[in-house]
Amino acid sequence: MIYADNAATTKMSDAAIQAMLTQMQKNWGNPSSLYAHGQDAKEALETAREQIAAVIGAQPREILFTSGGSEADNQALRSAAALGKKRGKMHIVSTAFEHHAVLHTLAALQREGFSVTLLDVHENGVVVPAEVEAAIREDTCLVSVMFANNEIGTIQPIREIGAICRKRGVLFHTDAVQAIGHVPVNTAEDNIDLLSASAHKFHGPKGVGFLWAKRGVPLASLIEGGAQERGKRAGTENVPGIAAMAAALTEANAKMAENAAHLTAMRDRLIAGLQEIPHSALNGDARNRLPGNVNFCFEGIEGESLLLLLDDRGICASSGSACTSGSLDPSHVLLAIGRVHDVAHGSLRLSLGEDITEGDVDYLVRSVREVVTYLRSFSPIWRDLTAGRKPFIL
Amino acid sequence: MALYSEKVMDHFRNPRNVGVIEDADGVGEVGNAKCGDIMKMYLKIEGDVITDAKFETFGCGSAIASSSMATELIKGKPVADAMRLTNQAVTEALDGLPSHKIHCSVLAEEAIHAALEDYHRKTKSEDCP
Structure with a gap:
């Protein structure tokens, strides 16, 4: 099997599994309990907080553990909105x-x-900082721009946007779910006020993440019922998940440069191979993107049938087609970068893992080319395009 | 656990009656690229019997399987029987479809009916020049 859906989730690292087991087998006390067994769990919790803070250039007390990226995003936006x-x-x-x-x-x-202003992300999938500045009004309380896009992997000019927000006195949140552990993220240098992250995108467990809020930014609680997390997130802490998240992030951070170099080389080899398929196009900027992200549109085919046939060849991937999203519209990300519906339905995202080899990449290219060619062979759209009855878009 | 039944996957992986009939007596095309599904049906009709049926489909796995199954259900059948083909019959023959994929079987039914209407239109104009 070639698992090329690491933007959906990743395999847990051995270090993360070990950290989780230790907490489940030894430190299973409640961190809120005062006896030593509980305080051991509390210590594990605080160690995890320190480890995570160290990776993102933050203070431990600024880290709030959540159930994942979605909760962190919700809480960040709700907090800034309340303020x-x-x-x-x-x-x-x-x-x-x-x-x-x-x-x-x-x-x-x-x-x-x-009132909300949603900025254009242009054809290359990158926000223009000057447009952020122009959109900020007297009554703007928050700017929220993701660090890297989850579908097309484009990395945003976070530091520049953050500097603008700081100058204008507006809070700046970034959803860094796809970026943390893969590209350098430093809350201080990047001028960020609020940041969301999710453990299972960097080889940690599912169901755990964190919200980082710069000291002095008041948080609103989404879940009431206890004094955990300084009263900002009630509920007994997921100590095994949190310890595993810290272990996974520490490891991902230590290997980041090495992993990124390998993944970038594999990504570019894959992009070069897929570009050979006629009437295809890379989605998002070719350079300014996550090391492992490849996203293509192929004209004349539909994404779900592409995924099913790739699955038959042992390849796990994803698509932004309507059929895979369960809605009538294809991916809002592909529409946002200007792909028309017809083409957006034929999209494929391959998000590579660190263990990918050149041989795997070549197999991916060969398989995608064969499946696309096969599906086109009985696509009425492809027939119209090749017969000249309709103009090619790609 | 699979998304689709064995039957759907069989018809998706090995679709029956794929292709074009150049001298078709009836051709029907339904759906649109914007929604992500297009089905095109070609029928050869001799006397009152559908002697051949072929299809081309742009769409998801269940759209391809529904097209394949629909052509199987009407091939060799009288035109009157094909006119009565329903999406339920297609769905049942495929051992069911996920609820959000039922529209694929509806498209297959509509494509067959569109091809039959095209056939009726053509034969009528031949009868009354």
């Missing part, structure tokens, strides 16, 4: 291709009276 409302500032700037955890929370805030 804005108190100050009479009810405008938020974000982008059209954010994760739904951000977009749906923004839609809910709009129903509550907030």
Whole structure:
């Protein structure tokens, strides 16, 4: 099997599994309990907080553990919105291709009276900092721009956007779920105020993540019922998951340069191979993207049938077609970078893992080419395109 | 655990009656690229019997399987029987489809009916020049 869906989730690392087992087998006490057995769990929790803080250039007390990236996004936006409302500032700037955890929370805030400006991400899938600056108004309380896009992998000019926000006195949140552990993220240098992360995207477990909030940024609680996490997130902490997340992030950070170099080489080999397929196109900027992300559109075919036939060849991948999303519309990310519906349905995302080899990449290229050619052989759209009855888009 | 039944996967992996009939007596095309599904059906009709059926489909696994199954269900059948083909019959023959994929069987039914209507239109104009 070639697992090429690491943007969906990753395999847990041995270090993460070991850390999790230790907490489950030895430190299974409640960190809120005062006896030593509970305090041992508390110590593991705080050690994890320190390890994570060290990786992102933050203070341990600024880290709040959550159930994952979606909860962190919800809490970041809700917190900034609550603060804005108190100050009479009810405008938020974000982008059209954010994760739904951000977009749906923004839609809910709009129903509550907030106004939202979603910035264009252009054909290359990269936000222009000057456009962020132009969108900021007197009543803007928050700018939220993802660090790297989850579908097309494009990395955003976070530091520049953060500097603009700082200058204008506006809070800046970034959904760094796809970036943390893969590319350098430093909260201080990148001028960030709020950051969301999820453990299972960097070889940690599912169901755990964190929200980092710069000291002095007040957080609103989404879950009431206890004093855990300084009263900002009630519920007994997921100590095994949190310890595993810290172990996974520490390892990912230590190997980041080495992994990125290998993945970038494999990514570029894969892109070069897939570009040989006629009437195909890479989605998103070719250089300014996550080391392991490849996303293509192939004209004349539909993504779900492509995925099923790749699955038959032992390849795990994903697509932004409507059929795979369960809705009538294809990926909002592909539409945001200007892909028309017809073409967006024929998309394929291959997100590589660190163990990928050149041989794997060549097998991926060969398999995708064969499957695309086969599906085109009985596609009525492809027939119209090749007969000249319709113009090619790609 | 699989997304589709064995039958759907069989018809998806090995679709029956794929292709084009150049001198078809009826051709029907339904769906649109915007929604991600297009089915095109070609029928050869002799006397009152569908002697051959072929299809081309742009769409998901269940769209391809539904097209394949629909052509199997009407091949060799009288035109009147094919007119009565329903999406339920296609779905049942495929041992079911996930609820959000039922529209694929509806498209298959519509494509067959569109091809038959095309055939009726052509034969009518031949009868009354």
